[in-house]
Amino acid sequence: MSTGNFENWHGTMTDIGPLYPFVGSEMFLFIVGLVFWIGWHVLQWRMEASNYSDDLEILRSPDKMDRALKGEHVLRTM
Amino acid sequence: MDTDIGALTIIFTEFYYWITVVLMFLIHIGFCMYEVGASRRKNHMHTLMKNTMLIPLVTITFFFFGWWIYFAFPNGPGILGGLISSPWAEPWNELMGAHMGGAPAGTDITAEDTAFWARINGVFWAAFLLFSWTAASIVSGAVIERIRSGSFWLIAVAVGSFTWIIDAAWGWHPDGWMVQLLGYHDAYASGVIHAIAGGAALAVLIHLGPRIGKFRADGTPRNIVPQNPWLITIGLFLIYTGFWGFYVACNIPIIDVQEGEGVFYSATNIYLTPTTLSAITFNFLMSLSGGLLAGYIVSRGDAFWTYSSGLCGIIGASAGNDLYHPIQAMLIAAVVAAISYKMHYWVERRFKIDDAVGAVAVHGYGGFLGVVVAGFMLWGYPASQKYDVLITPWGNFIGAIIMFFVLGFLPAYILAGIMKAMNVLRIPREIELVGLDLSEYAARYENEDDVNRAELDEARRAGVIR
Numbered sequence: 001m002s003t004g005n006f007e008n009w010h011g012t013m014t015d016i017g018p019l020y021p022f023v024g025s026e027m028f029l030f031i032v033g034l035v036f037w038i039g040w041h042v043l044q045w046r047m048e049a050s051n052y053s054d055d056l057e058i059l060r061s062p063d064k065m066d067r068a069l070k071g072e073h074v075l076r077t078m
Numbered sequence: 079m080d081t082d083i084g085a086l087t088i089i090f091t092e093f094y095y096w097i098t099v100v101l102m103f104l105i106h107i108g109f110c111m112y113e114v115g116a117s118r119r120k121n122h123m124h125t126l127m128k129n130t131m132l133i134p135l136v137t138i139t140f141f142f143f144g145w146w147i148y149f150a151f152p153n154g155p156g157i158l159g160g161l162i163s164s165p166w167a168e169p170w171n172e173l174m175g176a177h178m179g180g181a182p183a184g185t186d187i188t189a190e191d192t193a194f195w196a197r198i199n200g201v202f203w204a205a206f207l208l209f210s211w212t213a214a215s216i217v218s219g220a221v222i223e224r225i226r227s228g229s230f231w232l233i234a235v236a237v238g239s240f241t242w243i244i245d246a247a248w249g250w251h252p253d254g255w256m257v258q259l260l261g262y263h264d265a266y267a268s269g270v271i272h273a274i275a276g277g278a279a280l281a282v283l284i285h286l287g288p289r290i291g292k293f294r295a296d297g298t299p300r301n302i303v304p305q306n307p308w309l310i311t312i313g314l315f316l317i318y319t320g321f322w323g324f325y326v327a328c329n330i331p332i333i334d335v336q337e338g339e340g341v342f343y344s345a346t347n348i349y350l351t352p353t354t355l356s357a358i359t360f361n362f363l364m365s366l367s368g369g370l371l372a373g374y375i376v377s378r379g380d381a382f383w384t385y386s387s388g389l390c391g392i393i394g395a396s397a398g399n400d401l402y403h404p405i406q407a408m409l410i411a412a413v414v415a416a417i418s419y420k421m422h423y424w425v426e427r428r429f430k431i432d433d434a435v436g437a438v439a440v441h442g443y444g445g446f447l448g449v450v451v452a453g454f455m456l457w458g459y460p461a462s463q464k465y466d467v468l469i470t471p472w473g474n475f476i477g478a479i480i481m482f483f484v485l486g487f488l489p490a491y492i493l494a495g496i497m498k499a500m501n502v503l504r505i506p507r508e509i510e511l512v513g514l515d516l517s518e519y520a521a522r523y524e525n526e527d528d529v530n531r532a533e534l535d536e537a538r539r540a541g542v543i544r
Contacts, residue, residue, distance in 0.1 A: 014180035014193070018172045026170040030142070033169075037138055045228045052506055055517055059508045068512040073523050 080193075087332055088197050094331045095201035101323025102208035106133065108316030109215040113222055115309030116435050118302070120513020121223045128227050129218045135231050136214050136238035140207045142169050144239035148206065151247035157255045166195040173199050205327040206243070209271055212324070214238035216275035217490075219435035221282055223289050224510050229497045236493055237278050245270050245485045249477055252350045252464060256480065260473035261461035265347040266328050266358070266396035268448030269481035276442015277486020279433065285494040285503060288432030290510055299426050302434070307381060314385040318366065321392060325358050325399075335463070351463050353400035361407040365395035368411030376416045386436050387415035390444040394418070397452035397474070401459065410451055418443040442482060449478040 003021035017023070058074060059065050068074045110129050117125040136144075149164030165185040166173040172182040177196040181189055214234035221230060249256035250270040256262035264270055293299055304310055329345045335352045336342035344352045369391015370384060377383035394414025395407040402410070422439035425431050433439065453474025461469045497503040505514065537543045 013178050014189070016178045017180045017182065019176035019178060023172070026172065026175075030170045033138065034142060037135075037142070040135075041228070041232070044231070048226060048228045051517065052509055056506055056508055059512065065508060065512070068516060073516065073519055 088194060091331055092197045092201050095198070095205045095327065098323040098327035099201065099204045099208055102205070102212075102320050102327060103323075104316045105208070105320030105324065106211050106215060108313040108318075108320060109212075109219065111309050111313030111316065112435065113219050113313075115306040115311075115313060116219070116304045117222050118305050118513070120515055122305075122515060124227065124514035125222050128222070128225070128230055129215060131227070131231060132214045132218060132234040132238065133211060135235055136210050137207060139235050139239035140210050140243070141174070141203070142239075144210060144243045145169075145174075145203050145206065147240070147243045148247050148251065151244055152251045152253045152255060154248070154255055158258065162253075166191070166199055167203075174203075206246070208327070209246075209267070209324070210238040210242060213242040213271050213275040213278075216272070216437050216441045217279045217282060220279040220433045220437040221286055222434045223514070224504055225282070225286055226502055226505055229494075229503050232497075233278070233282060233490060233493055236489060237275060241278070241485045241489050242271065242274050245274050245481055249481070250348050252348070252462065256477055257349060257462055258465050258467060260477055261467040261469045262473055262477040263349070263452055263456055263459070263461050263469045264397045264449055264474075264477065264481075265349070265353070265400040266325055268393055268395075268397035268445040268452070269478055272393045272396075272441035272445030273449060273478060273481040274445075274486035276438045276440075276445055277482040278490035280431070280438045280442060281487045281491035282494045283431050283433055283438070284429075284491065285498045287504065288430060289434070290507070292432045293430055297427075297430065299430075299432075304382060310382060311385065314389065317389060318392075321389075322362070325362055325396075326355065329353065329355070329358070337463070347400045349462055351400075351460065357401070358399055360404040361395060361399040361402050362392060364404040364408040365392045365399065365411035367391075368408035369394070369415040372412035372416045373419065376419045383419060383436070386440050387419060390415040390418050390440040393441060393444040394448040394451070396445075397448045398456050401456055406455065410448075410455070414444050414447045414451065417447060442486070446478045446482045449474050449481065453477075 005018060005023050006016050009016075059068060064074050106129075110126060113125050113129050114122050146164055146167040146169070149167045150161045152162060153159035155161045163186075165171050165182070165187050168174065171185065173187075173192065173195045177192075177199075179189070179193040179196040181187060181192055187195075214237050217233060217237055218230065246254075248254045249260075249262045249264060250267065251257070254262070289302060291300060292302060328348055330348070330350065331345050332343050333346050333350065334341050335344045335346060335350075345354055347353050366388050370388040372391065373384040373387020377387070391411030391414065395402060395411045398410075399407055418439040421443045422433065422436050425438070426433070431438070450471070453469060453471040456469045457471055459469045461467045461473075494503055504510075509516075534543070
């Protein structure tokens with residue numbers, strides 16, 4: 001039993017073909033890869049928007065902007 | 079792989095491209111250092127991450143569709159014909175992975191092609207991929223300190239895995255329609271990497287606007303001083319170093335270029351016309367020198383612009399550096415670097431464009447001019463060994479327009495314009511004022527205080543302190 005296309009290195013090398021396991025799953029892997037890529041952008045987009053929203057909420061409260069511009073670390077600690 | 083010379087040629091070529099990839103990695107390290115050095119302290123980490131994360135994003139998308147575009151699009155499609163079948167570059171093909179040769183199931187690819195692509199596909203893909211990183215990274219430097227990371231990364235994917243590789247298929251492929259119809263010649267990518275990326279950067283900058291404080295009320299620019307000139311220095315030296323890999327990756331190391339009877343092995347450029355590694359070594363160093371010398375004078379010894387002009391000099395001569403005489407390369411580099419420097423400040427003052435690292439000038443104007451100059455300098459040279467077409471000034475000028483405006487500026491202008499309309503291109507004003515890193519630093523200090531308190535508690539429990 002092997003997850004690959006071969007179980008020994010004997011015989012004609014070109015008959016081995018692909019070296020990776022689960023040959024035949026390439027299209028499935030491609031689709032999973034696409035979902036992973038697009039999903040990453042969606043998650044990152046939401047995360048970045050949420051961070052800015054949280055930070056803005058703090059910065060727009062009284063005197064926080066002044067303190068932040070003077071170098072105090074006011075974000076997410078207050 | 080079934081004859082000694084055939085196997086040696088293929089394995090040598092495989093190793094050759096692998097080395098170029100390692101060298102070109104230094105370009106990206108250099109870009110990261112350069113950007114961080116140019117950004118202010120309050121934005122360092124975001125600037126670093128913005129550039130770093132384009133690596134995985136452009137890599138996976140170049141695997142998913144960028145590589146296939148290069149082989150499928152030389153006809154346009156729609157200009158000289160349709161899409162070209164390129165099974166070895168389809169992301170679901172067996173040859174897009176570890177492979178020992180032999181015909182893949184379900185494709186019409188020949189055994190000879192398979193033997194070649196089984197060895198070359200990964201390293202050739204990676205060499206092109208590193209060009210893709212460079213293209214996206216050029217845009218990254220221009221827009222620091224005020225672009226949203228998520229928006230930039232979509233632009234990076236568009237430039238790195240889509241528009242630049244279309245221009246490569248059109249004008250940097252032996253069968254590209256621009257080569258066949260225009261005699262377009264751009265051996266070391268003045269246009270196909272640098273002009274397109276510079277054009278894209280300019281388009282994004284127009285929508286993005288300048289950093290707060292860049293321009294006075296009367297419109298005159300302030301100089302936002304780079305935070306760390308030493309980091310910039312090392313970064314630019316690393317970009318120079320990686321550029322060696324870039325240059326040799328633009329060549330094919332060993333091919334029989336003799337037509338008819340007889341054999342003559344030579345390196346060729348990407349168009350499969352002969353050149354030598356010695357030729358490009360001469361010209362790389364002489365064009366670097368021309369750019370540095372001119373940059374030092376026009377910038378009155380400013381280190382930032384002297385280094386950048388060295389880079390601009392190489393870019394300005396790159397289109398013809400397979401064929402120029404070294405002194406020609408030096409002079410072209412000097413003139414292009416000087417003009418690009420002047421154009422940077424003219425555009426900055428006239429149009430209020432805040433290009434933080436001079437990327438549009440160094441890559442965009444430098445690349446555009448480099449392609450145009452090559453059209454004059456190499457007028458009448460054969461553009462191809464396969465097609466009966468000559469290099470001309472008008473062919474390269476049209477090519478430069480296509481690179482900078484049609485594929486560089488226009489798509490990025492539309493994409494950035496959509497993001498601007500959605501109010502997601504630029505970070506909120508308050509965040510820009512206090513700095514993108516403030517949240518990270520605040521959390522970091524909070525963590526440090528927390529750990530300090532825990533250590534004190536432990537010391538009291540152990541009786542070390544009271």
